[in-house]
Every structure is written in C-alpha cells, then in structure tokens.
Amino acid sequence: MSVTSQPKPALGTPALSVSVDVAGPVLALGEIRTGLLPHSGPLPSDATADLLTPGPGRPPRRWERPVAHVAAPHSFTGVDCWMPSAVGRRLRGVGTVSTEVRVTGGQVVQAHTRTGLRVAGQKRRLPWSHYLAQPGTVETWGPVRAAELAEAFFAEPAASGGVLDLGGPSVHRLNQIRGSARLDRLQTYRPEQTRLRWVAVPETGTPSVVFTLRSRAVHTLLVRVPPEVMPQADELCLDIALHDWLLSSLLGLIERAGIGRADRSAVVATLAPAVDHLIHAWLPGARLGPVLAELRAEADRVSGLSAQWASAVSRVRDQIALAAVEQAVRQRPRPSRVGEP
Structure with missing residues (x-):
C-alpha cells in the first residue's frame, strides 16, 4: 500500500497512462463541496x-455514533457532454450523475456529485430509458485514458463549454439546503468552503492515494483501490474531504488570530469557533470498511493531516490556557505592604 501527498499537481501518473477499452467500469470521479450550515448552532439529529x-x-440515512451523521437520498441529473481532456480530445459521454448531501455533527455540510464511467457497447445515442436504468453512470463513446482525464478534471478553472461539470449539481443542492426555512442564518462563524475533486481507478495491485493541494480552496485525490472496493471509494473521499476542511478551517482561524501580535483576549475570541464548531468533529475513518480504513490511516500518516491537526489544536488550547492564567494573575489581590492602611 502506498500513499503520496504532494503540494503541486501530480499529472501524468505512469500507473494511469494506459488506455482502457472494456465494457465494465473504467473509473469513477466526483467533486465534494464542504462547508458550514448557515445556522446559529448545531442542529439536533431529528432537525x-x-x-x-x-x-x-424518502427518509435520509442516519448514524448517531461515533458522531451524528445524516445522508440525504441521492438525486440524479442527466448529462450529454464531452469528457474532460488535457489534450483537447473529443470524447462524448451520456448518462447520469448522482448528487448527495450529508451533514456531520449537525453543522458541517457536504454536497457530493459523482459518476462512474464505462465504455458504451454501441457508438450511438440510445433512449434515455437505457441510461436511467443504470443511475450514476456515464457511458463514453470511445476509450477512456485515465491520466489524461484526471489531469483535465483536476485542473482549474471548472469545466465549461459543454464539458462534464460535477460542481454545478453540488452547488444547486447546497443552495437548496442553505435556503431552507429551518435554518436561521444567524451564524457568527463563516469559514471558507472547500472543493475536493477525486478520481478513483480499479487497481488489482497495491492500493494507493495521491492527495494534492491545488490551491487554497481546491484539493484533489487520485485513488487506486481493488475493483471490489470501487463502489465504496467515494466514502474514503468524503471522509478525507471532511477532515481536510476541518484542518483548513482551523488553520484559517489561527492565521487570522494574530498570535504573538494581538491582545490575548482578542486572540482567544478569534479562536473560539474552533471549540464551538471544529475540534469535536475530528474522527478520521470512523465509517470506513477495513480496506479503506487501512488506506485512510496510511494516507493520514504520509500526508501529515492528523499530525498537523494535533499541532494546531494544541496551539489553540495553549492560547486559551495562557489567557486564563493571565486573567487569574490580573485578578489576584495585590499583597499589602507593612504600614499601608
């Protein structure tokens, strides 16, 4: 099992440079938007x-342990578009993409749109009933070159000009959720939203994952897993996207706090949302099966996400502790001198 964490795009990976022309699934890809619900506090599970x-x-799926987690039913969007290509190759795809919204801890919301690619048996457009019978799948009219597709899909800006765009359905569903009358929109903490784009490829050899920071808000995952684990690969990506957002948000708070420059009470006030909204939600790999949990743990070790998280949390708690000590010292009665009234 191997894992790579890279600060720059990992393009043209040799293991993915082979053209595939088979009837079965070739790869899966998706985009995950992660942010905070516009609400004054965590929602109860029922809400x-x-x-x-x-x-x-159409009830959502629910988990209560080890942290409250709710997943909405999937919705599907029909697409007839070009596949991403780093060299301008015109590869048409027709089918459906699947969108799902999840909320963790009553406040962290993720909108996830994904699809699986397979090579069409016939190079002609079939009735929509054919594509609706295999939801969450896009058929391509030609071989898929995984490295080329991943390079283009991971690149900025977002897809345009009739090219597959998995961000649009996620944004649409997020806007629907955020506009709900059940949310009071009185939140005082508004962290940045992150976008994680992922590509998963079936691999009979050693599983691996490449995690790349493309920009401040856009990160990517390139995953290779055994074919039998492919249907669950998006769970690994959702887990990494959640914890990547938690870490990014925590680091953003620390950056804005002005530690060492600002007054200690102001620093603690800036860091307070870390305690209210972030720290308790850190539970990497909590709902993953054995294979994915092992890959998640190895990815964590190599990328340093958990190590950086632990260091950042310690820094926040140290600032809170120092503020409490300084406050106690200021409030301590000054001992009187001999002869003073």
Whole structure:
C-alpha cells in the first residue's frame, strides 16, 4: 500500500497512462463541496433529518455514533457532454450523475456529485430509458485514458463549454439546503468552503492515494483501490474531504488570530469557533470498511493531516490556557505592604 501527498499537481501518473477499452467500469470521479450550515448552532439529529428529507417516503440515512451523521437520498441529473481532456480530445459521454448531501455533527455540510464511467457497447445515442436504468453512470463513446482525464478534471478553472461539470449539481443542492426555512442564518462563524475533486481507478495491485493541494480552496485525490472496493471509494473521499476542511478551517482561524501580535483576549475570541464548531468533529475513518480504513490511516500518516491537526489544536488550547492564567494573575489581590492602611 502506498500513499503520496504532494503540494503541486501530480499529472501524468505512469500507473494511469494506459488506455482502457472494456465494457465494465473504467473509473469513477466526483467533486465534494464542504462547508458550514448557515445556522446559529448545531442542529439536533431529528432537525437535520427533516432538513435533508426531499419528500414523503424518502427518509435520509442516519448514524448517531461515533458522531451524528445524516445522508440525504441521492438525486440524479442527466448529462450529454464531452469528457474532460488535457489534450483537447473529443470524447462524448451520456448518462447520469448522482448528487448527495450529508451533514456531520449537525453543522458541517457536504454536497457530493459523482459518476462512474464505462465504455458504451454501441457508438450511438440510445433512449434515455437505457441510461436511467443504470443511475450514476456515464457511458463514453470511445476509450477512456485515465491520466489524461484526471489531469483535465483536476485542473482549474471548472469545466465549461459543454464539458462534464460535477460542481454545478453540488452547488444547486447546497443552495437548496442553505435556503431552507429551518435554518436561521444567524451564524457568527463563516469559514471558507472547500472543493475536493477525486478520481478513483480499479487497481488489482497495491492500493494507493495521491492527495494534492491545488490551491487554497481546491484539493484533489487520485485513488487506486481493488475493483471490489470501487463502489465504496467515494466514502474514503468524503471522509478525507471532511477532515481536510476541518484542518483548513482551523488553520484559517489561527492565521487570522494574530498570535504573538494581538491582545490575548482578542486572540482567544478569534479562536473560539474552533471549540464551538471544529475540534469535536475530528474522527478520521470512523465509517470506513477495513480496506479503506487501512488506506485512510496510511494516507493520514504520509500526508501529515492528523499530525498537523494535533499541532494546531494544541496551539489553540495553549492560547486559551495562557489567557486564563493571565486573567487569574490580573485578578489576584495585590499583597499589602507593612504600614499601608
């Protein structure tokens, strides 16, 4: 098992440079938007479930341990578009993409749109009933070159000009959720939203993941997993996206706090949202199966996400402790001198 964490784009990975022309799934890809619900505090589990229920008879999935987690039913969007290409190759795809919204801890919201690619058996457009019968799948009219597609999909800006765009459905669903009357929009903490784009490829050899920081807000994952684990690969990506957002948000608070320059009470006031909204939600790999949990742990070790998180949390707690000590010293009665009244 191997894992790589890179500060720059990892393009043209040799292991993905082979053209694939088979009837089965070639790869899967998705985009995850992670942020905070516009609400004054965490929602109770029942309220979160109501928020994510699209209609009667379609209840969301719920978990209470080790942290409250609610996942809305999938919605599907039909697409007929070009596939991303780093060299301008015109590869058409027709099918559907799947969008899901999840809320962790009653406040961290993730909108995730994904699809799986397979090579079409016939190079002609079939009736929509054919594509609707295999939801969350896009058929391409030609071989998929995984390295080329991943390079283009990971690149900025977002897809345009009739090219597959997985961010649009996620933004649409997020806007629907954020506009709900169940949310009071009185939050005092407004962290940046992050976008994680991922590509998963079936691999009979050693599983691996490449995690790349493309920009402040856009990060990418290139995952290779055994074919039988491919249907669950997006769970690994969702988990990494959640914890990547938590770390990015915490580092943003520390950066804005002005530690060492600003007054200690002002520093602690800036860092307070870390305690209210972030620290308690850090539980990497909590809902992953054995294979993905092992890969997640190795990715954590190599990328240093948990190590950086632990260091950042310690820094926040040290500032709170120092502020308490300084306050106690200021309030301590001054001993009287001999002869003073």
